[in-house]
Amino acid sequence: MLKLSKYLLPYKWSIVFTIMFVFLQSLANLYLPTLMSDIVDTGIVNGNIGYILKMGIYMLLITLVAGAFTIIANYLSAQVASRFGRDIRYRMFSHIESFSLSEFDDLGTASLITRSTNDISQVEQVFLMILKLMIMAPLMCIGGIIMAFYSDAKLSLVLVMAIPVIVVTILLIARRGIPLFKQIQKKMDRLNLVLREGLTGIRVVRSFNRVDDELKRFDQANQDMTITSVKVQKIMAAMMPMMMLIMNVSTIAIVWFGGLRISHGAMQVGDLMAFIQYAMQIMFSLMMGAMLFIMIPRGQASSVRINEVLATKPDITDVLAKKTQNVSDIPNRGAIEFKHVTFRYEGAENPAVIDLNFTANPGETTAIIGGTGAGKSTIMNLIPRFYDIEDGEILVDGYNIATMKIESLRQMIGYVPQKSVLFTGTVKDNIRYGKEDATDDEIKQAAKMAEADSFIQDMKDGYDSLLAQGGKNVSGGQKQRLSIARAIVKRPLIYLFDDSFSALDYKTDAKLRKALKSITATSTTIIVAQRISTVIDADKIIVLDEGTIAGIGTHESLMDTCQVYREIVSSQVDKEELA
Known part of the structure; x- marks a missing residue:
C-alpha cells in the first residue's frame, strides 16, 4: 500500500x-x-x-x-x-x-x-x-x-x-x-x-435452454466464495x-x-x-x-x-518509436501497405497471418475475403495498432505506423468493428461519438448515407431516442448501420469495415455500399466480408487462406486464377448468375 x-x-x-x-x-x-x-x-x-x-x-x-x-x-x-x-x-x-x-x-x-x-x-x-x-x-x-x-x-x-x-x-x-x-x-x-458471461450471453443461454446450467455454474462460484x-x-x-x-x-x-x-x-x-x-x-x-x-x-x-x-506497461506506446510522426507531417495521407507482415497472438502456436504483402490506395475499395480463421479481422486490428506485428512493416504513405503517434494514426481511421458496439445514451450521442463537434445536420447526413435515417425517424424521439446498454433495444442490422454512421460522420482518410454488412439484407447492403462510394471517393476503404455480393464490385479483392494470401485481383481475374476464391463463390451463388 x-x-x-x-x-x-x-x-x-x-x-x-x-x-x-x-x-x-x-x-x-x-x-x-x-x-x-x-x-x-x-x-x-x-x-x-x-x-x-x-x-x-x-x-x-x-x-x-x-x-x-x-x-x-x-x-x-x-x-x-x-x-x-x-x-x-x-x-x-x-x-x-x-x-x-x-x-x-x-x-x-x-x-x-x-x-x-x-x-x-x-x-x-x-x-x-x-x-x-x-x-x-x-x-x-x-x-x-x-x-x-x-x-x-x-x-x-x-x-x-x-x-x-x-x-x-x-x-x-x-x-x-x-x-x-x-x-x-x-x-x-x-x-x-x-456473472458477466451469464448476463451478456443471456440470449444464447436461453436459446439453448442452458439457464439451469448457468445457475449451477453461478451457484458453484457463489458457494465457493461464500464458504471462504x-x-x-x-x-x-x-x-x-x-x-x-x-x-x-x-x-x-x-x-x-x-x-x-x-x-x-x-x-x-x-x-x-x-x-x-x-x-x-x-x-x-x-x-x-x-x-x-x-x-x-x-x-x-x-x-x-x-x-x-x-x-502493467502497454505493449503499444508512442515511446516504442524513435521518432513519432504527426498526421500533419505526412503528405498524401491514406495509402496503406503491408510489407512481409507476420503476426501471432500471444500463446498461439501458429501465426494468425504470415508474410502478407499488399497495398490499399486512396480512392479504391479493397475487399478481404476468406474462410473462418483466415486472418481477415486480424488485419483490421493491425492497421490501428490494436496489436503490434511480429515481423515486417505496415506503412501509411510510406511511414511505418510504429513510428506514428497512436492518436494521430487513429484520427485518420473510421473503424466499424465486427461486433457493433453502442453506448447508453441517445442515437445522436452515439453517432456524434465519431466526431465530438459534429452538427445535427452532419449527424443526419451520416445517418442517411448509412441507411439509418428512416428507422431513426420511426423511433419515438427520433435522434433523441435513448439506446439501452449495448444497443439492446435495436436490431442487429440497425446497430450496424448506426456504427457505420458513427464512422462516416468522422469523414476519415481510411475506412475499415470489419464484416460490417453481415446483418443487412441484400437490398440495404447494396444501397449502403452505393452511398459509401460518394463519400469514400478520395479515401482508402478496406472491407472485410463473407458475402461475395459485398466484395464483387471492389477495385481489389484479397483472398486469404489460413493466414496467407491466396490471390489478389478483381472478381473476374480471381475467378480465372484463384481456386480458393472460386470455391468461395461456388459455395454462395451460381457462377453463371455472377458472370
Whole structure:
C-alpha cells in the first residue's frame, strides 16, 4: 500500500489536521477518568456539592470539545479517503484505457472490473481506518498504561498479565484469517466472470435452454466464495468474544484486587474507578489495533492487485518509436501497405497471418475475403495498432505506423468493428461519438448515407431516442448501420469495415455500399466480408487462406486464377448468375 500512498500527497494538510484532531481527542478522553476520580474522592466522599457541579461542568465541556474533535477528524478522514479512492479509480481507468488488446486478454475484463471497484473500495476503507485509528489506538494504549501506572503501579500488574494474552489472541486469529482474505478476492474475480458471461450471453443461454446450467455454474462460484467468506468470518467472529472474555476477567481481577487495596487504605475508590476506565481504554485500543491489523493485510492484498494493473506497461506506446510522426507531417495521407507482415497472438502456436504483402490506395475499395480463421479481422486490428506485428512493416504513405503517434494514426481511421458496439445514451450521442463537434445536420447526413435515417425517424424521439446498454433495444442490422454512421460522420482518410454488412439484407447492403462510394471517393476503404455480393464490385479483392494470401485481383481475374476464391463463390451463388 506504500506505493498507493503517493496519491495521498494532494491531501497532506487534511491528513495533518486529521492527525492533530485525533491527538487532541485522545488527550481529552485520557483526561476524563482523572476528573471522575477527583469528583468521587474529593466531591462525593466529602459531600462537596459545589465541587461536584464544578468538575461535572468541566467534564461536560471537555466531552463536548472531544466530540467536536471527533466529528472534525471523522469528516476530514472520510473526505481524504473518498477523494483518494476517486483519484485511484480515475488513474486506474485512464491507465486501462491505454492497454492494447493483449493486456485485456492477459488480465481479463472481469478481473479489471473487480480491481477497479471492490479492490479500490477495500484500500479506501483501510486508509480511512488508518487515519482514524493509527494515531488513536497507540496513543490511547500507551497513554492509558501510563495513567494506569500513575493511579496504582501494583494494580497495574493485572494489565501486565492481560495485555500479552490479548496480543497473542489477536496474532493467532489474524494468522488464520489473513490468507483467506486473499482467496476471497480471487474468488470474487471468478464470480464476476461467471456473472458477466451469464448476463451478456443471456440470449444464447436461453436459446439453448442452458439457464439451469448457468445457475449451477453461478451457484458453484457463489458457494465457493461464500464458504471462504463464512470461514474467515467465523475466525474473525471469535475475536470479539475472546477479547470481551479477557476484558471482563481483567475487570473482575482489577475490582477484586482494587477492593483489597482500598480496604487496606492503599487506594481510594475514585482511583479504582479511574483505573478501570483506563484499563477499558487500553483494551479497546488493542481491539482497534487488532481491527486495523486485520484490515491492513486485506487492503494489502487488494493493493497488490491494483498495483499489478498500474504497473502493467502497454505493449503499444508512442515511446516504442524513435521518432513519432504527426498526421500533419505526412503528405498524401491514406495509402496503406503491408510489407512481409507476420503476426501471432500471444500463446498461439501458429501465426494468425504470415508474410502478407499488399497495398490499399486512396480512392479504391479493397475487399478481404476468406474462410473462418483466415486472418481477415486480424488485419483490421493491425492497421490501428490494436496489436503490434511480429515481423515486417505496415506503412501509411510510406511511414511505418510504429513510428506514428497512436492518436494521430487513429484520427485518420473510421473503424466499424465486427461486433457493433453502442453506448447508453441517445442515437445522436452515439453517432456524434465519431466526431465530438459534429452538427445535427452532419449527424443526419451520416445517418442517411448509412441507411439509418428512416428507422431513426420511426423511433419515438427520433435522434433523441435513448439506446439501452449495448444497443439492446435495436436490431442487429440497425446497430450496424448506426456504427457505420458513427464512422462516416468522422469523414476519415481510411475506412475499415470489419464484416460490417453481415446483418443487412441484400437490398440495404447494396444501397449502403452505393452511398459509401460518394463519400469514400478520395479515401482508402478496406472491407472485410463473407458475402461475395459485398466484395464483387471492389477495385481489389484479397483472398486469404489460413493466414496467407491466396490471390489478389478483381472478381473476374480471381475467378480465372484463384481456386480458393472460386470455391468461395461456388459455395454462395451460381457462377453463371455472377458472370
